[in-house]
Amino acid sequence: MSHLGILESNLSGSGFDCLRAAYDLGHRVTFFTRDLDRYLEVPGAQAFFDKYVERIEHCETNDDSLLSKSVDAIALTDPFDAFLTVAEYDVVLAARTSARLGLPTVSESSVAKARDKARMRETCAAAGVPMPDFRIVWSAAEAASAAREVGLPCVVKPADETSSAEVSRCTTAEQAAAAFDRILARTETTRGQDCSPYVMVEQCVFGPEVSVEVMAEGDRFRVLGVTDKSLAGQDRFVELAHVFPSALPPEQAQACADTAVQALRAVGFDLGLAHVEVKTDGEGAKLIEINPRPAGGRITELVDLSFGISTLELVVRQYFGESVLDTIPEQPVAGAAIRYLTACPGTVSRVAGVESAEAMAGVREVLVKAHPGDTVRPLARNGDRLGHVLAVADHPYTAARVAEAAVHAIAIHTGTGPAQGDVR
Numbered sequence: 001m002s003h004l005g006i007l008e009s010n011l012s013g014s015g016f017d018c019l020r021a022a023y024d025l026g027h028r029v030t031f032f033t034r035d036l037d038r039y040l041e042v043p044g045a046q047a048f049f050d051k052y053v054e055r056i057e058h059c060e061t062n063d064d065s066l067l068s069k070s071v072d073a074i075a076l077t078d079p080f081d082a083f084l085t086v087a088e089y090d091v092v093l094a095a096r097t098s099a100r101l102g103l104p105t106v107s108e109s110s111v112a113k114a115r116d117k118a119r120m121r122e123t124c125a126a127a128g129v130p131m132p133d134f135r136i137v138w139s140a141a142e143a144a145s146a147a148r149e150v151g152l153p154c155v156v157k158p159a160d161e162t163s164s165a166e167v168s169r170c171t172t173a174e175q176a177a178a179a180f181d182r183i184l185a186r187t188e189t190t191r192g193q194d195c196s197p198y199v200m201v202e203q204c205v206f207g208p209e210v211s212v213e214v215m216a217e218g219d220r221f222r223v224l225g226v227t228d229k230s231l232a233g234q235d236r237f238v239e240l241a242h243v244f245p246s247a248l249p250p251e252q253a254q255a256c257a258d259t260a261v262q263a264l265r266a267v268g269f270d271l272g273l274a275h276v277e278v279k280t281d282g283e284g285a286k287l288i289e290i291n292p293r294p295a296g297g298r299i300t301e302l303v304d305l306s307f308g309i310s311t312l313e314l315v316v317r318q319y320f321g322e323s324v325l326d327t328i329p330e331q332p333v334a335g336a337a338i339r340y341l342t343a344c345p346g347t348v349s350r351v352a353g354v355e356s357a358e359a360m361a362g363v364r365e366v367l368v369k370a371h372p373g374d375t376v377r378p379l380a381r382n383g384d385r386l387g388h389v390l391a392v393a394d395h396p397y398t399a400a401r402v403a404e405a406a407v408h409a410i411a412i413h414t415g416t417g418p419a420q421g422d423v424r
Contacts, residue, residue: 002027002320005071005083007094008034008061008191011042011383014312018086019052021312025321027082030055030074034062034192043367052344062193064093071097076345082319084272086312088162088293089191091115104321106216106292110268114292117159117200120267124287127266130259130288132203147176147202153204155237157185159196162291163382169204171236176201207281209288210246210253212260213295213311214274214304215325217318222255222325224273224311225332228297228396232342233379239379242384243337243400244302248280255285263287273315275299298338298383298390305364305392306332335396341368341387341402346414348374357389357406362399365390370412386412 005026009015013193022029039045046378050054059070071080083103085094091111098105113119118136123154125131135146147170156179157167166183170176182200189195209231213224226248231243246253260276269289275295277288294300300311307329314324348370358366368387370376377384389406393399 002081003030003049003078004028004319005030005032005074005080005097005318007032007067007083007085007097008087008090009039009085010296011039011088013298014086014294014296014300016042016045016048017300017310017312018294018316019048020064021256021316022308023052023309025313025316027316028054030057030080032057032059032061032067034072035058037172043369044123047293058310061090061093062191064096067093067097068100071092071101073240075101084315084317084319085292087191088115088291089189089193090135091292096321097292104271104319106271107268110270111292113267114269114274116196116197117157117327119197120290121200124263124266124290127262129263129266129287130284132205134200134202136198137180137201138198138336140180144173147173150203155200155202155204156180156183157200157202158186158189159198159200159389160189160193161329163190163296164233164237164239165190165381167237169237171235193389195280203288205279205281207279209277209279210248210256211295211299212276212278213259213299214257214260214276215311215314215328216264216269216271216274217323217325217408218270219265220325221261223261224303224328224422225306226253227258227295227302233368236380238384239297239340239343239382241337241339241400241403242297242299243335243396244299244306245332245335245396251287252280256280259285259287263290264375265294271318273300273311289340298388301336301390302336305336306334306396308333334392334394335399335419336390336392337396337399337403338390339400339407340385340408341389341412342379342416343370343376343386343412345376345378348372349415350378350413351411352413353410356409360402361405361411362391362393363389363406364401366406366410366413368410376412376414
């Protein structure tokens, strides 16, 4: 059996699906992590590790030298045949490690550019990729000035986070300055890495947001499809729903796909699955972010259910040197949707309606993470969501409506407002 090293993961579907995909393909997995406990907080995670992972290696995965020491110690007696990650915070070190081992991997420089939102913007702007106006700022005063230059409202975001962490819409220059101070007050990123000393201030694009799921092999790209998104959160950008494939008119969806591929070419992304966020307004499609790894938020599962494939199996096969683009079906045969649960901030007193949601035709999965006694935080980032409903139907619109109806059947009471609180 071949030996696959996996460096960390995300906490959503694609991370755990990667473990399953590797196992189903007959590979032995060594999983490298600095903190296994954060994965085990996810419902069902322990079963995935027990079944699909042969060895768990605890080491400091944010340090290149310490990671290399752990990888090399294992490789002396059990060489790796492939090495990868599906976690955005770890794509650079995973690419570097794989290249050092002489294994197939994505270009390290490409994922380094994509991970740093400032470098990504500069690189893609130089290549002519359409995008919102932006500034890279190093102080609160610069943030205030940049906000006036790009126009208000604007978006202020860290250059080094993901999952909407610390991303906010600011309606005044003073708010932009305060957002800068809040971001730079961090001592480390969500994953314990050093923080960037600069912050992004960007034009706020008003229009539908989608993500484009793109698989790359060298200079070849295959767009698997476009995913519709619904956003919420008071001046934040929390993702509350995904639907695949998109209901955008074909010409708009194609423009989003073309923009995503143009951006990936610009940074040099050349292996694996990327998740590229795009918005459309009256001027056309505009690049928002490049995420140089498979989508989180169960989007890869929506793609799989729509096509009848396993996208993570395709990624694993690529890292073992296989070419897979020509094996992907031309068109999806179904639609799939996920909708997330929310509630007003407070202490959970009661959860009701789960059985009703599970009984609805088309509902594939219901997961509620909130339990009586839990504290519900204000909706500020994707991690504040309280669970989800996933649905499948012949058409994506139907799947979306089923997921919506199932979510509305579930009531998470906190005693501070409606069970499915105001999450604007």
